[in-house]
Amino acid sequence: MALSVDHAYKVFGRRPKEAVKRLQAGASRDDVKQHGTAAVIDASFDVKVGEIFVVMGLSGSGKSTLIRLLNGLGDTTDGSISVFGDEIVGMSAAELREVRRERMAMVFQHFALLPHRSVLDNAAYGLEIKGVPLEERRERARGWLDRVGLKGWADSLPSELSGGMQQRVGLARAFAADTQILLMDEAFSALDPLIRREMQELLVELQQELGKTIVFITHDLNEAMFLGDRIAVMRDGKIVQLGTPNDILTDPANDYVAQFVQDVDRARVLTAGDVMEPPRAVVPASAGPRAALRTMRDMQTSACFVISSGRKLVGVVRDKDMLRLVREGSANINDALKPTPSIVTPEQYIAELFELSVESPLPVAVVDEQDRLIGVVPRVTLLASLANLPTMTTEIPIIEPTPDVPRAIITATLDATTDGNAAPDEGLTVTEGSAS
Template sequence: MSARLEAEQLYKVFGRRPDQAVERLRRGADREELRADGTTAAVIDASFTVDPGQIFVVMGLSGSGKSTLLRMLNGLLEPTAGHVRFDGQDLTALSARELREVRAHKISMVFQHFALFPHRSVLDNAAYGLAVQGVPRAERERRAGEALALCGLAGWEKSWPDELSGGMQQRVGLARALATDADLLLMDESFSALDPLIRRDMQDQLLQLQRTLKKTIVFITHDLNEAMRLGDRIAVMRDGRIVQTGTAEDILVRPADDYVASFTKDVDRSRVLTASAVMDTDLRGDEADCGCESGCETATPDTPFTELCAISARLSHPVIVLDDDRRLVGVVPTRRLVGFLGDGEVPAHA
């Protein structure tokens, strides 16, 4: 499967002589050295790929460069160096007019602060991207209505934005992005301004929509639990650099450095991990012979951690993990489950 979106060695430098600053960064200079000269390196040598239908989450603390990175993906900010390719097309080589065409038809953005027009109805707000495309009114209202219905806002088409709650306003913003049928959605901390319960509802809504629409999504957040819940793959940024890219399990179980490990220490591991992350794969060969007269419960590599704990509680021996062909691929002793609920560091033969 070829990548839908590719970022290759992206740099964004603000200030004097940015090209020279990039060369200094490539030779090993750090952010602080550049800042002393009045130059800010917002993004440094960022590379990643996003496959079709994948939710790719970029997370990091404030000032890590994640929002700057997002804005380079659709040309709102021009990279100082590097390339962005979408479906094989180099967006960094396009003219301003060509970029506007791409943003109008292929890439939609959902902002943190809703960005709704207060003088337009909910339906007209959802249809705004289609109006920019020049879609006839009847067609854009039909498509906007369908997008609103997908986002749970059927019946609110004639309302005004100030009549809606914050969560509902953000649903209008999401519907506006979906109505254009863009292939790529860029979401910049889209749920961070919402109350916790509404935020979780919006996460549920996005995951439900994704199961149906299978969009390619780049989602920016500073909330690790949100990243772990939404992301098929996650990139962790620090000081303008991507320090680790991987699945939620990769980042929890195999952090790239102390910074990532400290970032993940308070995550609820039971909501993220599966049997594949916690099982012992150093097998002797006799683990499948549990001594039970009748078949006992087993797990698969994809069995969620919470379900694995429930199975373990019902057994007097380690949980056996079998693949799709019923071959033994690992075992999970109770001590490993307890260890992973703690700091995640468990002896290989616990």
């Protein structure tokens, strides 16, 4: 674990220790007001190495106080906080400065740039504190300015930059310091929506590349859902729910969290892996046209997926094509195999699936890194996921896509033929999109 927080409390006031004792005995935040203001109450969580851990809540929930406890900018009234196994509660000022210098960098809401220094020197400031020689720190800082999209601005002053550009300098400074942990307190909340989204995407891209551990504070649930591997929701100093974005969106712990998530853009939080269903209309590549046709008849669908050994997805076949092969006496399903029209990975957001779903009559296929078919996303499931509705009802079964060839014709053809020996029925003809 990069960070471990165990029953941490922070109380501002004249008698904080007494307030903590009463809180531990079951008193509420209001009950201890005479002793002090309880900003953080019994916070416990771990932050894994390489994850983005988001703490979110409304103003006054205690989230900004909590992040200041993590690097010792605020004294913890009670409890334990450790960084890579080293307890920081009770550390001396010199020891805390060493932790901040070597293990943690912080990105602030209002940029915290030095106005009299150039963009380059601001980006190099953390390295200067570490004692890195001038030329080396400037070279490293210049490289990070290029990475965050500020090439050519190194000699400018912060006042010459827009808000979004100034925040990029803050990011460059944090990454240039090369600490293992980044603490980000409402880092993007002062930015315009479009610039904010760009910064969120940049942060995710850099984190995936570098594997930094990030603790991100925000009051915006959409931002929390986009960035967080896990999210801690705070209210009145307490963590009221801790889980993945999907956990919080689909199973809120209480009415407070449910109100938070009701307006979330679910399409950019839920993934194909979250909503996919087991594939049902599937036949092995070694099966013949008769087996495929029988499967489609029984499943009442016009197409099915074809898999090879190990469930690797190799394509799709249609009922009218299989009907033709059966009548011709062909035993090779590959004679009519077509590419799968819509394939996604489990990690893709469902926002990316809508166009694919519209363009294909088949459910969207979900495959893993070995191209194995692990699930499908029918249209009804995709739509239901936006409103958190069940995909199955007791009255309307999921049938997608509807058969091109009537079931009676398929059954008659199967009955009139035998494996490897076609006996076409002169009275049964099928045209594109219809049957007669």
